[in-house]
Amino acid sequence: MSLIMKRNSIRNFIDKPVPSDLVTKLLESGMQAPSANNQQPWEFIVVDDREILNELVKTSGGARPLNTATLCIIPMIKPGDKSPLFNIQDLSAATENILLEATNLGLGGVWIGVYPDPVRYKHIEKVLNITGDIHPFCMIAIGYPKNQRPIVKRYDESKVHYNKWGK
Numbered sequence: 001m002s003l004i005m006k007r008n009s010i011r012n013f014i015d016k017p018v019p020s021d022l023v024t025k026l027l028e029s030g031m032q033a034p035s036a037n038n039q040q041p042w043e044f045i046v047v048d049d050r051e052i053l054n055e056l057v058k059t060s061g062g063a064r065p066l067n068t069a070t071l072c073i074i075p076m077i078k079p080g081d082k083s084p085l086f087n088i089q090d091l092s093a094a095t096e097n098i099l100l101e102a103t104n105l106g107l108g109g110v111w112i113g114v115y116p117d118p119v120r121y122k123h124i125e126k127v128l129n130i131t132g133d134i135h136p137f138c139m140i141a142i143g144y145p146k147n148q149r150p151i152v153k154r155y156d157e158s159k160v161h162y163n164k165w166g167k
């Protein structure tokens with residue numbers, strides 16, 4: 001089974017910190033993502049402090065996995081000079097790379113949606129003292145899985161169209 005088919009969202013974790021060499025591998029994978037005009041319009045905040053994680057849980061109902069995650073990586077959108085229209089796609093590619101690398105390393109994780117919801121990104125900016133033209137894109141809750149979830153295959157041939165729409 002390919003790595004892509006092994007990944008699914010993990011939302012419950014055991015109380016075991018992610019070692020710093022694995023954190024570096026996760027960040028390397030994020031920064032290896034393709035980006036429009038190779039602008040790499042990102043920065044990353046790494047949170048492993050329990051008190052700060054507890055504040056980030058309050059971002060939204062969907063942020064509950066941070067109750068047990070020992071690590072949160074927050075990719076941030078920092079607009080480049082070229083191709084700003086594609087920033088969201090650039091950051092999405094970086095986020096998925098980190099999730100795939102987490103699976104590869106025996107970790108688990110889940111994408112917690114943030115940007116462009118101003119209520120969510122402003123809460124995180126307040127907690128982490130972020131100012132200026134840079135915004136949290138999402139939060140990736142990461143840790144050692146408490147339990148594995150079964151993989152559900154989603155391939156649906158009816159959604160595939162060859163050459164022209166509807167065919």
Ligand SMILES: Cc1cc2nc3c(=O)[nH]c(=O)nc-3n(C[C@H](O)[C@H](O)[C@H](O)COP(=O)(O)O)c2cc1C
Nearest residue numbers: 007008009010011061062063065110111112113114
């Ligand atoms: C943009 C985006 C936002 C998401 N936000 C949340 C979230 O706030 N909380 C959460 O638990 N999962 C969140 N997810 C994870 C999805 O719920 C999950 O990917 C989806 O249910 C498919 O399941 P799988 O990842 O296990 O394949 C988000 C995923 C994406 C791509």
